Amino acid sequence: MLSPATVQLHLADLQEDIVExxxxxxxxxxxxxxxxxxRLARLLDIPVTLSAAPRPGGPAVIEEASILQTPVFVRSGPCAWDDAPTREAITAQPRKNLAICxxxxxxxxxxxALDAIAAGFEVSVLLDACGGLSPRTEQAAFRQIEAAGGRITSVAxxxxxxxxxxxxxxxxxVISALHGLIQHSAPEPAR
Structure with missing residues (x-):
């Protein structure tokens, strides 16, 4: 069982043109x-970091993430852990459970996820808040994370x-918000 006092969230590249x-x-x-x-982060006082890929005109984080009103760390490469300000914001927290999406x-x-695991964090990847290039390549990435000791789970x-x-x-x-999430979720199409 996790405790809200031990968890932090990292949201990566949840940008308007990338999510699509x-x-x-x-x-x-x-x-x-x-x-x-x-909403969960606000209710449970869970710290959140946001990182974004560099984009012309700025990061353009999706509204659902921008409502957190937390700074957005714009990275230069494919790994949030490689960006010193992002990594320092995460490691400055005494919370060693990192949920990533x-x-x-x-x-x-x-x-x-792999770099955070190597740094001693317990990592959970929230698959319903992640998007992959294809089902095959996403599953391969999830298998790598699990093999390294990470956990693949859902927001629920x-x-x-x-x-x-x-x-x-x-x-x-929380249960009311969860019911709202479930009621509005349509089944994912088979790919």
Whole structure:
């Protein structure tokens, strides 16, 4: 069981023109999942870092992530861990459970997860808030993360691992948000 006091989130490349490129999870599902994560982070006081790929005109982070009102670290390469300010923001937290999501699973999510694991973090990848290039390549990335000791899970599983009592005021808000996420989620098309 995870504790909200030990978890932090890292959202990577959740940018308007990049999310739309997902070949696995629909952009609408990614947006809903990220919106849910933002609400969960606020409810449970979970710190969040955002990293973005350099884009003409700025990072253009999706609205669901930008509502967190946290700085966006613009990286120069495919791994958030390689960017010193991003890495320092993550390692400055005493929380050693890092939940990661973003687009693409095979690039920024994979490399950031592997480097965070190597640095001693317990990493969970939130697959319904990730988008891959193709199902085959995304599954290969997830297998690499699992082989390195990471965990592939969902935003619902993370939330229900963090909040086990739905009768508390916070628990009631989390389960209500989770019901909203489930009601609005359409099944992913078979690929």
């Amino acid at each position: 490129l997902s070949g696995t999870t629909s952009p609408a599902t990614i947006r809903r999942s990220v919106g849910f994560l933002a 973003g687009v693409t699973s095979e690039i920024v999510v994979l490399h950031t 599983s993370l939330a229900t691992d963090l909040v086990r009592d739905f009768t508390t005021p916070t628990g009631q808000e």
